[in-house]
Amino acid sequence: MNIETELLKQISRGDKIAFEELYALFSNKVYATALHYLQNIPDAEEVTQDVFLSIFNNAHTFKGNSSVSTWVYRIAVNTSLNFLKSRKKSSFLYLVxxxxxxxxxxxxxxxxxxxxxxxxxxxxxxxxxxxxxxxxxxxxxxxxxxxxxxxxxxxxxxxxxxxxxxxxxxxxxxxxxxxxxxxx
Known part of the structure; x- marks a missing residue:
């Protein structure tokens, strides 16, 4: 078992130090991905927070069918796309x-x-x-x-x-x- 998988196991048990370590490993990558999608720094920061909240809350669902990195990127991509969709729906700018x-x-x-x-x-x-x-x-x-x-x-x-x-x-x-x- 690699370090990332072990960190997720610890996070699933509520270990905040393990969460901080995983955050240190992936926060810049998640932020960069969100920034490429959203093209807005505050939105990318918000999505990054949402991604890590999701990771903390769903660490127990990681099955190991992919690498932790792939799992984190999947969450980052999906969260970014969902953010874009919700922004489009909630904005009256869809008329333009x-x-x-x-x-x-x-x-x-x-x-x-x-x-x-x-x-x-x-x-x-x-x-x-x-x-x-x-x-x-x-x-x-x-x-x-x-x-x-x-x-x-x-x-x-x-x-x-x-x-x-x-x-x-x-x-x-x-x-x-x-x-x-x-x-x-």
Missing amino acids: DYKKEIPDFEHPGIIEENKENAKLMYLAINTLPDAQKTAFILGFIEEKPRQEIADIMEISLKAVESLLQRAKANLKIKLKSLNPKRRN
Whole structure:
């Protein structure tokens, strides 16, 4: 049994120190994932808290069918997607096609000369269906191995490859429409 699995066992018994250790191992990764989805620092912080609350409350449900890392990422992805869905439902902005507006989000890890391109890329990513968006973020932004993406998304490796190809094709079309001067 690895250290992460042991930490989850201890967390399921209410061990707060084990929870702090697991938090230290995964908080930056969970936050980065949430930030890629939400493109809003306070929302990403809120989702990160929600993810770890869920981990604390559901540690006993971990069956060991995947790695702890995969399980944590699955919770982070699902919590981020659910947050987006609830934000869309609770906002009256659904009357406006907000996807056409360039978000004013500036990812803190992107250097200055790439920020405009990053804004356009995130705008385009936001138009992808959830499965394509998840595969793209995990595969090309977070650079996860394809098999880990399949495990996180609970789909086949072939399905991941298909989602990535469709996401790239859709992004290429969307980016071309957002920036006609852009070269392939």
